[in-house]
Amino acid sequence: MNTLSSAPFCSLLDRLFAEADAATSPAIRAFTSEERAALTTSKTQYLDLYAQLKDLWLPVSRETGELLYMLVRATGARTIVEFGTSFGISTLFIAAALRDNGGGRVISSEFEMSKIERAQQNLEDAGLADLVEIRAGDAMETLRQDLPESIDLLLLDGAKALYADIFELVAPKLRTGALVLADDAEMCPEYLSLIRTTKDRYLSLPFAGDIELSVKLG
Numbered sequence: 001m002n003t004l005s006s007a008p009f010c011s012l013l014d015r016l017f018a019e020a021d022a023a024t025s026p027a028i029r030a031f032t033s034e035e036r037a038a039l040t041t042s043k044t045q046y047l048d049l050y051a052q053l054k055d056l057w058l059p060v061s062r063e064t065g066e067l068l069y070m071l072v073r074a075t076g077a078r079t080i081v082e083f084g085t086s087f088g089i090s091t092l093f094i095a096a097a098l099r100d101n102g103g104g105r106v107i108s109s110e111f112e113m114s115k116i117e118r119a120q121q122n123l124e125d126a127g128l129a130d131l132v133e134i135r136a137g138d139a140m141e142t143l144r145q146d147l148p149e150s151i152d153l154l155l156l157d158g159a160k161a162l163y164a165d166i167f168e169l170v171a172p173k174l175r176t177g178a179l180v181l182a183d184d185a186e187m188c189p190e191y192l193s194l195i196r197t198t199k200d201r202y203l204s205l206p207f208a209g210d211i212e213l214s215v216k217l218g
């Protein structure tokens with residue numbers, strides 16, 4: 001038996017993915033082309049732009065969620081940091097894998113309070129809330145301090161323009177062999193350039209079209 005294929009996880013995930021698919025946002029349709037570009041490139045407007053998209057779930061795909069579950073199980077990971085909780089779909093996959101590994105801790109980060117409340121509820125409904133700490137506020141501040149001494153996996157899935165900055169904050173705590181999974185990585189040229197040019201310390205590959213998967217070599 002595993003959490004991924006058991007109740008209540010299965011039916012909860014089906015319901016949440018359906019809800020995510022159905023969610024709409026009048027704000028995104030009203031965005032100018034400059035605002036659309038700023039969503040992935042601006043290091044100053046991200047709080048305002050993402051706040052306008054608070055009704056959108058923007059989750060990882062089911063395949064990426066299952067890949068996260070696999071990676072956490074296969075590596076026996078116990079300590080995970082996540083940039084970008086939203087309504088908690090990726091967090092659910094990670095926490096399910098931690099449960100099946102025998103325990104652990106996810107530190108996730110989200111600044112939109114309404115999303116945090118719903119993510120917390122989803123984690124409670126799945127019986128996984130005890131494994132997760134959601135840090136409220138800008139991850140550029142909340143992930144700057146009080147990180148565990150040794151981190152097994154980092155998921156980058158918040159504002160695209162900040163992937164490189166968040167990676168730099170967390171990197172000193174990544175253990176040798178730690179994985180970094182960056183979702184929608186093709187939107188993050190600064191991060192891709194950074195992770196792919198540190199060949200002595202990271203091996204990094206594009207994966208499944210929209211993921212960059214990297215391992216810390218030492």
Ligand SMILES: C[S@@+](CC[C@H](N)C(=O)[O-])C[C@H]1O[C@@H](n2cnc3c(N)ncnc32)[C@H](O)[C@@H]1O
Pocket residue numbers: 046050051057058059060083084085086087088089090091109110111112115137138139140157158159162
């Ligand atoms: C792509 S969604 C995350 C989806 C989530 N990982 C999932 O699979 O359900 C990105 C989220 O990151 C949040 N976010 C963006 N920039 C952030 C920042 N600097 N600090 C905290 N949260 C941020 C947004 O509010 C949004 O909810």
